[in-house]
Amino acid sequence: MNVVIIDDEPKARKLLEILIKENCSKITSIFTAEDLISGVDIIKKEQPKIVFLDIEMPEHSGLEIFDFIDSASSNFEIIFTTAYSEYAIKAFELSAVDYLLKPLRADKLVDAIEKAIANIGKSHINLKLEELQKSLKSSNFKKIGLPVADGIKFINFEDIILLKADGMYTKVSVHKASELLISKPLKHFETLLESIPTFYRPHRSYLINLKYIQEYCKKDGGYIIMDNNESVSISKDKKDEFLTIVQNIG
Structure with missing residues (x-):
């Protein structure tokens, strides 16, 4: 199973990669990217089942991913990795979007991956993302x-x-x-x-x-x-x- 990590922080990418290797034997290949555009290129090439996606990045927010990928043909789950505060987490939960809070914990990572695997191909992630964008926008997150x-x-x-x-x-x-x-x-x-x-x-x-x-x-x-x-x-x-x-x- 391929996964892609998209995060502009090198330490965050490395930590997540290590945690995945140590705790998730079902994942065989891990690809990383430092920004959304290069991450999208990897997604199109490698066809991952799970994408770990930071939200706050230079140039393009992780929330813009479906501006660059045809949502109808995207057969992967997204797990957001975020340092967002508690008042914004409500927006994730209302939108039914999976997320991991930084600093990352191994047990939470394993649970998120198992949930993502179970939802592959049937969770309508693009629709959830639209709702998340609306929720975050309405709460004036930034x-x-x-x-x-x-x-x-x-x-x-x-x-x-x-x-x-x-x-x-x-x-x-x-x-x-x-x-x-x-x-x-x-x-x-x-x-x-x-x-x-x-x-x-x-x-x-x-x-x-x-x-x-x-x-x-x-x-x-x-x-x-x-x-x-x-x-x-x-x-x-x-x-x-x-x-x-x-x-x-x-």
Whole structure:
């Protein structure tokens, strides 16, 4: 049985390949690709029974696979491998689409493969994928809705530089955009963004996006300078944790 792994992260591809070899004797050949287009080429050539497909990839999302393959002639099952957070997993379940959460576990992998084998040729994966796209789109998966005076502004998670508590309000600094004052407390956003690994709360008054850190200054007890030149305090009990995170990023 042939399978194809499509994932833009080399370590993720290698780990999945190792887990399959160690736990799934029914699978005889494993092919890998770093992007959707090259993965589609392999699928057309090798005719796999199962495709392990990451969703968030450069160029093309895994959800676009049937834009490049004739769904009527696709005789394979898809198992999505994803780091998506819990609130998005509901969309997978409502669409009856199989998925594995990263970091991957061997027991879950075996169960997913057995289920996929049983469903080959009879699960209408292309229809499920259409429903999944609708579900993810309706939940604004890549964005967060911020209530403003004249409506709701949808901002990409990755464009948020930092969030700052202002009483029962929160000031949101956005990359290449004006600061927003939102009538929600910072705790509300901490809960919404807790599963996005780039967000970190170094102080009770701040929630920052680690990708926008410009500098860490040791003086005055230590503080962070963000790319928008705003200084962010660090709580004493968070300093060691923060420095560990920054060192790992580097």
